[in-house]
Every structure is written in C-alpha cells, then in structure tokens.
Amino acid sequence: MRPAALLDGLAALTGWPADGLLVGNGSNELLHATILASAAVGGRVLTVQPSFPLYDRLCRLLGAELVGVPLDARLAFDSDLIRREIARTEPSLVVICNPNNPTGSVIAPDGLEAILDDYKGIVLVDEAYYEFSDGSFRAFLDRHDNLLLLRTFSKAMSLAGIRVGYLLGAPTLVGEISKAKLPFTLNLLSC
Template structure:
C-alpha cells in the first residue's frame, strides 16, 4: 500500500527535528539538560496569559471563534490598525497562504539557507520550489531574488533569518516588493529581538504578508499560535482557504492575554540581548552576529553533527544546521536560554 503515498513524502525525510531533552538525558545519564536547540523562550508565559488560558478552559465544550475576533482586536491594540489572520503556529499561516494563492505546478521561490518548512509546505501543495541562494555573507542578492520571482505568485524570505540570524535591510525588502509581481511572505518570527520594523511597509505595498508568531517573544510555543499582517484584498480569500476552527479557544485566550503584558516582552528582549553579546564575545569559534534569540556558529573542523553529540554529552542540547537547505555541514545553531543553561553551554563549548 506504500504506492499510495505521494512522491514528495515517500522520498523525503520531512522536517528535521532536534533531539529531545529526555532522549539526551537518558543517553548520557544527565538529570538536567540545557535546552538550546529550538529557539524557545526560556521564560514561562506571562501570568496574564496563564490566567486567560485557565478561564478559557471553562468553556472548552464550545467551538472557538473561527475568526479569532478577540485575538485580532488584541493584535490591533498592540500593533495598530492593520489586517490580521491567524493559524496554528506560523506554519499554519504559511500553509494557508500557499493554499490560497498557489496552484499545483506553479513556482514558489525561497531564499536559502533558511527554515526548511517553506519548501516542504510548498511541495506538499504540489508547487515547484525554486531555491535562491544568499550571498557568501548570507545577505540577500535582491536582484537575483527578483529575477527568480518572475512568473511566481509567492516567495518566502525570512528576516531575521533562521538559522543565520541576520536581518534583511528595509530598503532591500522594499526593492524586492517593487520588483516582483507576486506576493512576498516575510517571516518575522524573530523580529521582536531586533531593531528593525517592517510594519510600515504594509501601508505602501499590497503584495506583502508579514508572518509572526506567539511562540518566541511571547513564550507560547506549546500553544501554537501564529498570525500575520495581510493586505486587505487577501483577507477574505485566506479565510475561505483556512481550516475551520483551527486555533483552539485556550490558545486564543492565552495569546490575547500575553499581548496585554508588554513589560514581559521588554524583560525577555533585555535578557536575550545581554546573552547574545556574551555569546559573541566568549564563544571560541566563528559566531555570526544575530538579530534573533539564537546565534549560528561555525564549528570547523568539526561537523555540526559531531559538535551536537559532544555538547549533548556535556548536558547541552543544540541544533545542527545540516538540514537547512544551502548550508554546509559545519554549523550549529544555539538558542539563548536561562542563565544556567547559557553558562553551561559556554563552559562546554570552550572545552569542546
């Protein structure tokens, strides 16, 4: 019966996950593992988010609001008067945008190396994925990217980029928007940790979607809440393509609660920025400047896999970058964690 499986799944390993902390603990006999592989927020959710989620459980016998009205209103209070859509994580938003605009066989352009799910999701919808490599310093060749987008309805660009950590300048994004005829999905999952603000571009360009998530700065990774700024013309069609009742009522309530606690956001940003600077100063390998809550490290002459295994033996879980399209096999990505996790990591990598 395996012949029934589509070729894009039968011949591919799919999304590559980091090892779990429990697996590392069992394998190496370690009680407490530093979890620095998944770009999670090391801080627990805002008390406001926890309280809102607990209250929402009382009405979990009812279906959630399919238009996420309360969350959209909270997003407008937080960001301003923009159009928003939601999904199960940003992954859900990505899949729905692809479903909305891309026909099977059409091209979807992806700037690489980057988050592999753009290509996986596009291929799963029958699209033809066109990877456009970044320059050697991981900056975007805007001219080459625009050229590759000719005839494509949709393109993906990540800024700050996962896993390299660098941002695409505002002017470069605007150059792309002015040069392409299709839609640009700009993934801003980590933008809260940077000094760059792409939101004003929404006022000037109707071919831009800004993808966001509640998983990172708002510490709700386990509740899977994604959202996006969308142009007015796209919103009704997105809702037609979206899975009904995709976001549960507990996640919706927690997300609205988290948005009402900006002090928690500032505390998290301060923590990340301080440790990011320490990582750049104290890691003995080439470490790339980052605008995100992680750094990428060139661990040559080790491979990424070798470095991951050696660090795991010291109780530190990090991510090999070998699964990211367009990267070599000698990079790892390390998230900013709790203070004790960061200290253990610095000790471990300085004795690698």
C-alpha cells in the same frame, strides 16, 4: 467562532485593522494556507537558501515548485539576485524569512522595497524572530498591498505550546488566504 478579542488585541498591538489579520494554530498553519491559496499544484514559490525547511516541505506537499536563491558568500540577502530570479522564474509567492532561520541574516529595507516595487505577486515576510532584530517591516504594509507579514507567539514570547500565529496584510488578500485555512483551528484557551 471568530476570535474577536484576540483579533482586537492584535489590531491594537500592531496598529493594523482586524479585517487585515488572520490568526492560526501557530504560524505554520498560516504558511500552509498561504502556499495552498497562492501556489498549490503547479505554482512556484521563491525563497532564499538556506532558510526555514518548512517552506520546502510545504511546497512538496502542496505540489508547488520551490525556487531557492542562495544567500551570498557572507550569508547576506542578495536582493538584486532575488529580483533577477523573480523576473526569470515568475513565482506567485516570494517568502523572505527575516531574520532568516537558520542564518540570522537581515534583509536591507531598500532591498525589500525594490523587490516590492518590481514584483506584483505576493511577498510574505516571515517575522517569527523579528523581536530579536532591529525591527519589523510593519510600516511597509501601509504602502504595499501585496505584502504579508507572518508572526508568532512561539519565539520571543516563549509560548510555542499555545500555538498562536498571525498574518497581517491587505484585507482583500488576507480574506482570500483565509479561504484556504480550516475554520475553528484556534481553541478558546489559546485565544
């Protein structure tokens, strides 16, 4: 079953084509599929620390190495340090939680743009809490085909129990990640 009505609704909500959308049983499932497709067994995932602990747990489970770049002394993203660590460690996936769980830190748009300009691997911005911030990086999708945005109905919508998350990105990239996700994991009632 392709959840056509849900995909069409999300396409209308986001202004992004339905073939560049992947829905999952919570955004957790889409994180799992993204790490499985991009870094499992011997790959590297770079993120900041502290951040959402599931990134580390999934890396351990899937045989990927997690590279943790510290936030600065004021708990802000240091995008220059992130870029240097990307160049040094050559990860296949960079995960930026924005706003960051658990610190609420927000990455500066020009900092994220500089990361996306330099780095040709996949950058996933976890926007689980974007509704509580000044906005989303949705506009960046139009010019960066290595960017993925991850969103959920669990936080601002208070619908964690229905287990619906979604991933936005270039259709070819999202198509590859969908191969690492089991089919039919969303049930009809949630859709």
